[in-house]
Amino acid sequence: MIGLKLYMLQRLSAMVMAPLVLGHIAVMIYAIQGGLSAAEILGRTKGSIVWALFYGTFALAVSIHAAIGVRVILAETILKNRHALDGLTLAIGAGLAFMGLSAVYAVTAS
Amino acid sequence: MSSAKTMLLVSVWRGTGTQGRYEAFEVPQEDNQTILDVVSWVQQNLDATLSYRFACRVGMCGSCAMMVNGKPRWTCRTHVGKVAENGRIDVAPLRNLPVIKDLATDMDPFFDKWVGAEGHFHPTRTRADPIEAINPESPSRKLADEGIECINCAVCFAACDTVTANSDYLGPAALNRAWTLLNDEKDGDRTGVLDAVSGSGGCHNCHSLGSCAAYCPNELSPITAIAGLKRETARSFFRKGR
Ligand code: SF4
Ligand code: SF4
Ligand code: FES
Numbered sequence: 001m002i003g004l005k006l007y008m009l010q011r012l013s014a015m016v017m018a019p020l021v022l023g024h025i026a027v028m029i030y031a032i033q034g035g036l037s038a039a040e041i042l043g044r045t046k047g048s049i050v051w052a053l054f055y056g057t058f059a060l061a062v063s064i065h066a067a068i069g070v071r072v073i074l075a076e077t078i079l080k081n082r083h084a085l086d087g088l089t090l091a092i093g094a095g096l097a098f099m100g101l102s103a104v105y106a107v108t109a110s
Numbered sequence: 111m112s113s114a115k116t117m118l119l120v121s122v123w124r125g126t127g128t129q130g131r132y133e134a135f136e137v138p139q140e141d142n143q144t145i146l147d148v149v150s151w152v153q154q155n156l157d158a159t160l161s162y163r164f165a166c167r168v169g170m171c172g173s174c175a176m177m178v179n180g181k182p183r184w185t186c187r188t189h190v191g192k193v194a195e196n197g198r199i200d201v202a203p204l205r206n207l208p209v210i211k212d213l214a215t216d217m218d219p220f221f222d223k224w225v226g227a228e229g230h231f232h233p234t235r236t237r238a239d240p241i242e243a244i245n246p247e248s249p250s251r252k253l254a255d256e257g258i259e260c261i262n263c264a265v266c267f268a269a270c271d272t273v274t275a276n277s278d279y280l281g282p283a284a285l286n287r288a289w290t291l292l293n294d295e296k297d298g299d300r301t302g303v304l305d306a307v308s309g310s311g312g313c314h315n316c317h318s319l320g321s322c323a324a325y326c327p328n329e330l331s332p333i334t335a336i337a338g339l340k341r342e343t344a345r346s347f348f349r350k351g352r
Contacts, residue, residue: 001276004343007314011344072315076275082310 001075001085006068013065020058047110055108059100067093115139118194120148122160123202126211132200133157145178145185145193149201149213162213169327172261175268176213177202182268184261184327205268220264223280228306229287234298242296254293257286257335259328266322266332278311282322282332285313289335292342304339304346313339 002010031041045051071089079085116139121132135152146164153160164174169187176185178193179200190199207215224230235242244251266282267273273281280288288307291297307313313336322332 001278001310002314003310003312004308004314004347007340008344008347076272080277 001082002068002072006071009064010068013061013068016057016061017065020054020061023054024058042107045107048108052104052108055104056101059104060097063093063096063100066096116197118148118190119198120152121198121200122149122152122213123209124160124212125209127209130209130212132202139190139197143190145176145183145188145190145199145201146174148190148199149176149185160213161211170261172263175204175263175265177205177268182265182325184263184265187327204264206270206273207264207268215264217264220267220281220283221262223284223311224262224287226306226311227280227284227288228299228303229284229291231291231294232297232299232302234296244295248295250293250295253338254290257290257330257332260286260330261328263327266326266330269321269325271319271321272315272317276311276315278309279315280307280311280313282316282326282336285316285339286330286332286335288313289338292339301346304343307339308343313343316340 067089070092071085074088075085079088117136118139120135120137122135123130124133125131135156137148137151140147146167149160149162150164153162162174162176164186165171166173167186169184172184174185175182177183177200178185178188179195179198181193182204183193185201193199201213203209203213203215207217207219210216246252246255260283262283264283266286270279270282272279285307288303292300292303297303316333316336318333318337320333323330323334326332
């Protein structure tokens with residue numbers, strides 16, 4: 001139950017996520033190897049526009065990508081109603097975006 | 111005639127609509143016997159009320175497809191020796207289509223989807239015009255040629271789990287047809303075809319696992335055609351923002 005637009009949104013959000021995932025993993029390895037404490041990490045992320053943009057974009061791309069992915073699974077298993085499916089896709093995307101962006105805000109707002 | 115002929119144990123689906131059960135028959139095994147021969151033998155010798163469908167018996171018409179031991183097959187070209195499991199054969203109506211009676215399915219949903227995929231030719235000339243010359247070596251003609259030997263048997267349609275899960279999905283055969291039209295230089299409605307395969311039941315729902323290509327008796331590859339459609343629709347998305 002996906003047309004061209006949702007398909008493109010899912011592919012494009014994946015393309016956005018791919019480099020961000022690599023960046024995220026690189027940062028995690030660096031942070032752990034270097035033995036950074038939580039406070040030290042927060043010291044670097046708080047007030048940083050770059051980290052806010054990096055993880056903000058990440059959270060949005062994940063929300064779009066995951067919502068469409070879950071939509072396909074639901075459509076092919078238990079949810080055959082088109083309107084319910086549209087509503088749930090939006091709700092999942094919005095919910096993920098809200099949680100993701102709240103977390104980004106918490107670690108980057110100064 | 112030897113009286114000690116090996117017998118095949120054949121289980122045949124009997125019933126109408128959603129109701130039914132398997133019925134067991136014993137059929138003498140022969141050399142070079144096809145599944146269609148077995149079904150016909152049952153109908154001619156044991157139960158004249160058995161309903162099934164066939165026409166050409168040589169793999170041309172696409173009307174004889176059934177599930178054989180759980181797999182979709184063209185029964186007129188499927189040899190018993192290749193598919194029998196310890197002398198046992200289960201024959202059932204094609205999956206993913208409503209049953210009319212016994213082994214005959216209603217093919218309407220399958221053909222409706224060909225129409226839904228704009229799977230018919232859109233001419234640009236009349237019979238008064240001269241015939242357009244097409245170079246058989248051109249890349250687009252070669253791509254079209256790879257998909258045109260489809261006999262509409264619906265074996266791929268029965269093999270596709272996405273068809274099972276998503277009743278809107280146009281399915282491998284209709285999308286394969288759309289792809290051949292898209293590559294046919296004589297076809298006049300490229301945009302119409304691209305639109306038709308971009309809807310909520312369109313090519314983007316394919317999970318690319320390839321049962322269609324694995325079971326197609328004519329060794330076509332609908333999965334490759336669908337990948338082509340995904341590519342072309344994505345291109346048109348960037349060009350026109352559709
Ligand atoms: S590759 Fe696509 S069309 Fe072919 S069987 Fe799988 S989902 Fe169906
Ligand atoms: S693509 Fe192959 S399996 Fe599907 S309908 Fe055509 S011939 Fe049959
Ligand atoms: S009877 Fe025509 S393809 Fe089998």
